[in-house]
Amino acid sequence: MPNTPIRQTFSYQQQFTVPFEYPVHFTTDLFNPANTLLTDTIDRLHEHRKHRVIVLIDEGLAQAQPHLADRIDAYLQAFPQQIEIVHQPFLVPGGEPVKKDRSALDQVLNILGDTHYRLCRQSFVLAVGGGSFLDLVGLAAALVHRGLRLVRIPSTVLAQNDSAVGVKNGIDRNDQKNFLGTFAPPFAVLCDADLLATLPDKYWRGGIAEAFKVAIIRDADFFDFLCENARALKQRDTQLMESLIQRCAALHLDHIRLGGDPFETGVARPLDFGHWAAHRIEILSDQTFGHGLAVAVGLAIDTCCAADLGLLTASERDRILQALHEADLPLYTPLLDERNAQGDLRILQGLADFREHLGGNLTLTMPHGIGHQTDIHEMPTAQVEAAIGLLRRFAE
Numbered sequence: 354m355p356n357t358p359i360r361q362t363f364s365y366q367q368q369f370t371v372p373f374e375y376p377v378h379f380t381t382d383l384f385n386p387a388n389t390l391l392t393d394t395i396d397r398l399h400e401h402r403k404h405r406v407i408v409l410i411d412e413g414l415a416q417a418q419p420h421l422a423d424r425i426d427a428y429l430q431a432f433p434q435q436i437e438i439v440h441q442p443f444l445v446p447g448g449e450p451v452k453k454d455r456s457a458l459d460q461v462l463n464i465l466g467d468t469h470y471r472l473c474r475q476s477f478v479l480a481v482g483g484g485s486f487l488d489l490v491g492l493a494a495a496l497v498h499r500g501l502r503l504v505r506i507p508s509t510v511l512a513q514n515d516s517a518v519g520v521k522n523g524i525d526r527n528d529q530k531n532f533l534g535t536f537a538p539p540f541a542v543l544c545d546a547d548l549l550a551t552l553p554d555k556y557w558r559g560g561i562a563e564a565f566k567v568a569i570i571r572d573a574d575f576f577d578f579l580c581e582n583a584r585a586l587k588q589r590d591t592q593l594m595e596s597l598i599q600r601c602a603a604l605h606l607d608h609i610r611l612g613g614d615p616f617e618t619g620v621a622r623p624l625d626f627g628h629w630a631a632h633r634i635e636i637l638s639d640q641t642f643g644h645g646l647a648v649a650v651g652l653a654i655d656t657c658c659a660a661d662l663g664l665l666t667a668s669e670r671d672r673i674l675q676a677l678h679e680a681d682l683p684l685y686t687p688l689l690d691e692r693n694a695q696g697d698l699r700i701l702q703g704l705a706d707f708r709e710h711l712g713g714n715l716t717l718t719m720p721h722g723i724g725h726q727t728d729i730h731e732m733p734t735a736q737v738e739a740a741i742g743l744l745r746r747f748a749e
């Protein structure tokens with residue numbers, strides 16, 4: 354090797370910012386042609402052009418609402434000046450299993466990539482369905498031409514109050530939740546309360562769990578509201594649920610806008626309270642538990658641990674557990690007591706996964722008094738064992 358000095362030949366500090374802006378609307382009867390919110394939203398940039406639109410519907414939703422696909426088609430046909438619909442709505446499987454199944458991503462990519470539809474970066478994907486379906490379609494829409502315009506129309510409580518209003522998409526890989534995904538803000542989000550009428554109870558309640566999550570760490574008044582109305586919410590009081598969804602969505606939107614880290618480049622996941630255990634429960638149950646109900650158990654575990662760590666008083670802990678119970682949310686599952694060949698609780702793998710995802714240092718968001726939060730960096734096994742013991746007794 355010739356002994357030539359190393360030279361720094363050229364450096365340039367590249368920097369720019371890209372503003373993101375998207376509306377999140379709450380309405381009813383979205384696909385009634387008298388309601389122009391959808392077309393107005395598609396036309397919100399006043400581009401003076403006809404917009405090419407493709408519609409994908411969660412198959413589970415379409416089965417529960419057999420006229421929905423035709424209603425959406427008829428709605429869009431009613432605005433021929435503004436909208437060119439490239440095909441009748443496509444039905445695509447939804448639910449948690451599609452995030453595990455790579456062929457589901459291929460199926461959506463094949464639809465969006467079909468050259469007959471001539472989709473371009475200005476074309477619109479209308480995705481109507483639950484959080485799993487929206488995570489899948491959102492990823493596909495972000496990949497095609499490096500990003501089509503995505504209008505999310507969420508049809509579950511959890512998607513309306515949490516997942517669909519945010520900036521993430523993703524599918525699982527091997528045993529890791531959301532391992533493949535992107536940060537891709539949508540073009541708009543339209544929440545139609547009427548879509549929830551057919552939602553199975555399990556998912557209705559699952560969405561309430563995410564509201565508890567954000568209330569416990571962010572908003573004591575909202576927590577009081579949930580405690581007061583837990584029973585009525587479980588019994589499907591639709592007006593109360595609309596309030597819950599709007600408050601919860603606003604808290605998530607505020608966090609993304611004001612939290613200082615919308616694309617989660619830092620080492621904390623401030624809204625993932627209870628999620629280290631929840632993600633593991635989903636996997637241990639082979640995806641039968643459902644994200645929202647798994648979050649409820651995760652909240653119960655972390656609530657007990659927070660009390661053990663002196664972050665909540667015993668009466669605050671009991672108030673939280675009681676309210677979750679009144680909303681008919683699970684606090685315990687026998688999956689929590691499963692052990693591996695070494696005798697370790699299998700749920701603890703959730704902590705290891707979180708640590709790895711965050712780059713080696715564990716950061717867990719915990720409540721610090723109701724309505725406030727703090728980060729911890731250690732979760733002793735003894736605390737988790739004690740929490741599970743307490744919850745097992747509570748469930749008996």
Ligand SMILES: NC(=O)c1ccc[n+]([C@@H]2O[C@H](COP(=O)([O-])OP(=O)(O)OC[C@H]3O[C@@H](n4cnc5c(N)ncnc54)[C@H](O)[C@@H]3O)[C@@H](O)[C@H]2O)c1
Nearest residue numbers: 413417447448449483484485508509511516521551552644
């Ligand atoms: N991207 C994010 O930021 C984010 C945030 C939170 C959760 N999530 C993800 O969301 C997923 C959970 O979503 P979910 O709770 O909405 O459930 P889901 O999407 O898995 O849907 C549950 C079931 O309900 C059906 N369904 C949907 N809407 C219906 C309706 N109105 N009537 C009848 N059936 C209907 C679906 O076909 C599916 O079978 C998880 O994978 C979770 O990781 C993502």
Ligand SMILES: [Zn+2]
Nearest residue numbers: 563628644648
């Ligand atoms: Zn969640």
